[in-house]
Amino acid sequence: MPRLILHVDLDAFFAAIEQRDHPEWQGRPVVVGAQPGQRGVVATCSYEARRFGVHSAMSITQAARRLPPETIYVRPRMAHYARVSEQIMAVLAAFSPEIERVSIDEAYLDITGLTALVGPPEVIGARIKTGIRQAVGLTASIGIGPNRLIAKLASDCHKPDGLTVVLEEQVADFLAPMPFSVLRGLGVKTAPRLARLGVKTLGDVRELSLETLRRQCGARAGTQFYYQARGIADDRLYPDRERLSISKETTFPKDVTDPRVLEETLHWAAREVAWTARQTGHLGRVVTLKIRFFPFETHTRSRSRKVPTADERDLYRIAWSLLASEANWIGRPVRLIGLGLSGWSQPTTGQQLDLFETAETGRNPADKGLTETLDAIRHRFGAEAIQRGLHLHHQDN
Structure with missing residues (x-):
């Protein structure tokens, strides 16, 4: 039986979510990324904005010159986009267990055996598109071919909302x-x-x-x-390789010297990294701080823990101590800051806490239940519904 690989690519993913969530933005140019007048780039943009020659990775200054006044500019909501992505991946998993997730908005599926159960490739692709639309209200472009290369090129052919099938005997004419x-x-x-x-x-x-x-x-x-050029390429999938680390960082619109801004940003990064780690079942031992000074001088510092963690308080405390320990960094303009977690140790039931770690943090058995409750609230009502308070090292008097 000839191999059939399907490539699914969500159309203008971030911008499409924003237009879905704000129906009044339908039909208007939408840019997700930096704000006009700030330093940064376009993360993605709607098809209405692309008609003006705007594209991903274009500087926001250049994009703003091309776009009309009615353009909507929004900051990325990565946690929200990630949740939508998980819903889409669940739709794909219902069709085939052989999935390779390439990024937040695209994936490959092996659908070789589905033709006998579902029907020809066109039917499979149409059903997947319908499933995505019903689940999240978004469109996707799908390409189907005998290998990854042809499937990817096919999905690019008729965007947005396209479906292109290229059988093995059609490859030469297609290319x-x-x-x-x-x-x-x-x-x-x-x-x-x-x-x-x-x-x-x-x-x-x-x-x-x-x-x-x-x-x-x-x-x-x-x-x-x-x-x-002959359409000869890899037809294998590489499903869900283990991620080596989880990290969050941000580039400031203007260089930052205020330590309170840096702390608040590390709070956010610690919260998001810890949340992602808990949702993916990871506990990490290595916390890494990343910092970039003007213009592009970048440093990383890491510290290992005896006890693995997925608690934002641990991540923030270590990241801040790494920052504070570098005396020659104090007062320097910061362009980017973030933190990461790695060195995985899979969580186990009843994992024993380190005696000194317990004494240092003052944690008690009820704390785990509180974290689970906060996670459940966030699942239902979103990231901004409730947050754990973290101690600020710089407080206004």
Whole structure:
């Protein structure tokens, strides 16, 4: 049975969620990212904004020059987007257990065996699109092909809300007219070399010998281009690899010297990292502080604990102590700050607490129940509904 790989890509994911949550923004340009007049970039934007030539990673200053006055600018709500993503992944899991989650808004599925149960690829793709729309009210573009490369290229063909199926015998005709710029691994040096050979499409690339491509683009890239132009690529999935760390950071609109702002930001980062760790069943031993000074001087500092944790108070306390221990950092303008958790130890029932850690934190058995209650409230009412108070090292008198 020929392999069938499905690639699902949510359309303008962050912006689409904002338009869904604010119906009055439907049909208007929406930019998720930095605010005009601030330093930063576009995280994503609606299709209405893309018509003005705006795209992800464009500087917000450049985007604002192109967009009309009625444009809506919103800051990212990553925790909210992550919850929507989990709902979408649950829809996909109902169709196939073979899922590779590529990012918050895209994934690959192996649907090879579904044709006998559900129907042809077009039917499977349509049902998945309907399932996503019913679950979260969003559209997705889907591509189906014999491997990852063809599935990904197919999902890009008819965005937004597209569905494109490319069977094995259709691959050559599907690829031939595509611009050679779609080649994976094409760089600023290799692209001009292909152009000088008169190459414009993948069909043109297919006319070149392997030796010519290797000579012009290098052995590795030339070999990759040779096979990609023929639609030969990996058809395996790599489901849910273990994440090595959980981290949160933010880039300030203006460089920050006020220690209270830094503390409040570390509070937020500790809260979000701890929440994610608890929801994914992780306990970590290594807490890492990341800080960037003007212009791009970046440092990290880490500390290991004897007892693994997923408690925001532990993360904040360690991160702040790492920051405070660097005397030459005090008063310097900070561009970015964040923290991470790693060094996993899987939680076990009745895990014994370290004697000195217990004495240091003053925790008691009821504390675990309080954390579970707070998590349940957050699950139901959102991240801002309730938060645990954390001690501020700098208090106004």
